[in-house]
Amino acid sequence: MSLEWVFHVPPLRNVEVSFKIRALEPLRIGAGKDTEGITDLPIVRMLWKGGQEVPVIPGSSLKGVLRTVGESLWSSVIGKYVHEDSGGNPVCKGASDLMKEIKNWKIPIDEARRRVARGLCPVCLTYGVPGFMSKVLVGDFFPAYYSVGVIKQASIHRKKGTATNPREVEYVEPGSLFEGELTLNNAPNWMIALVLASLYLIDSGFVKLGGFKSRGFGAVKIEDLEVKAKDLKPLDEYDKELDADKLSDLGYAYRMWTSMAKELKNRYGDRR
Numbered sequence: 518m519s520l521e522w523v524f525h526v527p528p529l530r531n532v533e534v535s536f537k538i539r540a541l542e543p544l545r546i547g548a549g550k551d552t553e554g555i556t557d558l559p560i561v562r563m564l565w566k567g568g569q570e571v572p573v574i575p576g577s578s579l580k581g582v583l584r585t586v587g588e589s590l591w592s593s594v595i596g597k598y599v600h601e602d603s604g605g606n607p608v609c610k611g612a613s614d615l616m617k618e619i620k621n622w623k624i625p626i627d628e629a630r631r632r633v634a635r636g637l638c639p640v641c642l643t644y645g646v647p648g649f650m651s652k653v654l655v656g657d658f659f660p661a662y663y664s665v666g667v668i669k670q671a672s673i674h675r676k677k678g679t680a681t682n683p684r685e686v687e688y689v690e691p692g693s694l695f696e697g698e699l700t701l702n703n704a705p706n707w708m709i710a711l712v713l714a715s716l717y718l719i720d721s722g723f724v725k726l727g728g729f730k731s732r733g734f735g736a737v738k739i740e741d742l743e744v745k746a747k748d749l750k751p752l753d754e755y756d757k758e759l760d761a762d763k764l765s766d767l768g769y770a771y772r773m774w775t776s777m778a779k780e781l782k783n784r785y786g787d788r789r
């Protein structure tokens with residue numbers, strides 16, 4: 518069986534996915550507590566063209582959401598939480614030992630590929646574990662358009678039980694638009710489908726971004742999705758055909774993931 522795709526070498530193919538994220542509700546990607554900022558709870562900002570600081574959706578934060586959604590998708594396929602035995606770590610049990618073995622034992626590359634493909638679940642194969650690089654690289658999303666708002670949030674003093682001064686909480690207002698891209702390196706078709714199916718759940722409103730979700734924050738829409746891929750032939754015999762021209766339709770990607778997941782379960786499902 519050809520498992521050449523398991524590592525980043527040799528480079529077999531790159532798939533670029535560019536899209537925009539439109540805030541439908543207030544969106545708050547927090548920068549943590551800032552004692553010197555203008556507000557008590559500022560949003561993340563980064564330097565952009567012209568040296569000005571603008572709100573961003575950091576790639577690391579979007580990747581974290583995609584990984585979590587991927588875990589839910591795979592867990593629903595296998596009928597239990599995929600990383601429940603991992604001692605609180607959201608990676609496969611034994612993943613870091615496996616990667617150390619492969620590094621130290623100098624085993625043949627084909628054997629190393631086989632062990633990684635058997636030892637990691639589809640989510641860990643996609644988003645990486647310590648010692649095994651993610652196949653999905655998510656760039657930072659910078660604004661094409663944005664406006665920022667501030668709400669005052671009353672809080673209760675933990676010990677005294679009395680109201681303290683309201684905190685000022687910063688957010689990006691609905692209508693704001695962010696653009697960026699993610700790249701998949703050596704990703705089989707099922708992996709492309711998994712990532713796009715996760716975007717589908719974000720686009721559909723099942724998954725929200727950022728903080729304050731319980732207060733009606735974080736719903737977004739995915740716009741102008743473009744998948745740059747030429748020939749999406751299956752990368753091994755468990756992989757299936759994917760129509761590159763249809764992939765900008767996230768609903769198609771979601772349906773393809775659902776049908777591919779059955780095949781993957783035959784391969785991975787019995788072990789976890």
Ligand SMILES: [Zn+2]
Pocket residue numbers: 599600607608609610637638639640641642
């Ligand atoms: Zn895993």
